[in-house]
Amino acid sequence: xxxxxxxxxxxxxxxxxxxxxxxxxxxxxxxxxxxxxxxxxxxxxxxxxxxxxxxxxxxxxxxxxxxxxxxxxxxxxxxxxxxxxxxxxxxxxxxxxxxxxxxxxxxxxxxxxxxxxxxxxxxxxxxxxxxxxxxxxxxxxxxxxxxxxxxxxxxxxxxxxxxxxxxxxxxxxxxxxxxxxxxxxxxxxxxxxxxxxxxxxxxxxxxxxxxxxxxxxxxxxxxxxxxxxxxxxxxxxxxxxxxxxxxxxxxxxxxxxxxxxxxxxxxxxxxxxxxxxxxxxxxxxxxxxxxxxxxxxxxxxxxxxxxxxxxxxxxxxxxxxxxxxxxxxxxxxxxxxxxxxxxxxxxxxxxxxxxxxxxxxxxxxxxxxxxxxxxxxxxxxxxxxxxxx
Numbered sequence: 001x002x003x004x005x006x007x008x009x010x011x012x013x014x015x016x017x018x019x020x021x022x023x024x025x026x027x028x029x030x031x032x033x034x035x036x037x038x039x040x041x042x043x044x045x046x047x048x049x050x051x052x053x054x055x056x057x058x059x060x061x062x063x064x065x066x067x068x069x070x071x072x073x074x075x076x077x078x079x080x081x082x083x084x085x086x087x088x089x090x091x092x093x094x095x096x097x098x099x100x101x102x103x104x105x106x107x108x109x110x111x112x113x114x115x116x117x118x119x120x121x122x123x124x125x126x127x128x129x130x131x132x133x134x135x136x137x138x139x140x141x142x143x144x145x146x147x148x149x150x151x152x153x154x155x156x157x158x159x160x161x162x163x164x165x166x167x168x169x170x171x172x173x174x175x176x177x178x179x180x181x182x183x184x185x186x187x188x189x190x191x192x193x194x195x196x197x198x199x200x201x202x203x204x205x206x207x208x209x210x211x212x213x214x215x216x217x218x219x220x221x222x223x224x225x226x227x228x229x230x231x232x233x234x235x236x237x238x239x240x241x242x243x244x245x246x247x248x249x250x251x252x253x254x255x256x257x258x259x260x261x262x263x264x265x266x267x268x269x270x271x272x273x274x275x276x277x278x279x280x281x282x283x284x285x286x287x288x289x290x291x292x293x294x295x296x297x298x299x300x301x302x303x304x305x306x307x308x309x310x311x312x313x314x315x316x317x318x319x320x321x322x323x324x325x326x327x328x329x330x331x332x333x334x335x336x337x338x339x340x341x342x343x344x345x346x347x348x349x350x351x352x353x354x355x356x357x358x359x360x361x362x363x364x365x366x367x368x369x370x371x372x373x374x375x376x377x378x379x380x381x382x383x384x385x386x387x388x389x
Contacts, residue, residue, distance in 0.1 A: 029228040030193035030200035031155050031166065033108045033131045037285075038089040039077050040297035044270025044283035045236025046254020048220040051183030051211040052236075053174065055299065056093035059102035059137050062172035062185040062207075063149030066100040066139030069093050072303040079295045082287055085110050095306040099140030102151070106133045127160035137170065147174040155202070157195055166193040168202050179215075183222075184208040203227055209234070216240045232258035236268075248274045252283070264288035270295075277301040 039057035042049035053065025056073040079087035093102040108131040115125040137151025168190030192199040209222020218238040236254035250272035259266045270283035279299035
């Protein structure tokens, strides 16, 4: 029993530090790894990403943001986490005509953890811990400015040969007004997970925030309330500097409230660089006595841009488009009067020989005859008059 209690104590500690906002005695939740940031860009901005959510990482923050993607994107992230844990994240988004589908995979693994007894002495054994969540979602445009999204996830926790499975759902909304974005999400709505003898609820989390783009300078802020902790405030910023056409360099910083004196000041930072459709991001998050977190993300955009009907509607409303006049059916056309034929010149000599081909008079006569073809009546009389010129 001592051994089991020790394993559970180590697991609870490891899971607790997997959240940027540490537990504060308001309750205990299972699958705390679901509260951890995923991509390096969002992490560098303090996790204040609910109203941003403009890349494939939206599947982990606000699935409504998937609807804004116009090209397929994949993101792969590696995180050197705390207490020897490592975190891997994969997200992928595929736009379609009226929205976008997204999938995400989060995987925590500890490797071998030395087993100790209640006094802290090494017993000679070891155990490992793995946590995984597979998420699939869809985001769509509900109106010109409102985006909605939802996702479902399967969760699995494994500890020292024991495992448990659960399911959860996320939902989100995103409202855009020019350079302002307002976002809200509810995450990890689901049943409890029972590992060993006790069952614990999932870390239900409610988020709401805003983001504003000043033209290359993005600022975001939000409030987060987890089931098992106090409300936390988050803020982030990103400065993007373009160079050499499609390339860019980004500087990012963020802040998370709710840390205690032993878990760092709550500041985060990072950088990013983009080469056309390929991006590299890095995030640094200090946790005081517990150590530092280093995240590395590789982002790839590929495929053509998806044209959406709702986007086309916006462009049509915002631009002056002159439509060509519709063709008039033949049956409805007004009758067009035939071209007038000038009176033939007075003939001085009826026996005048024919005009030689190529002379100026011959050209005039030919034009006169051609004009007679369009005459509805008296065609023969017209031609005769032309011939007498």
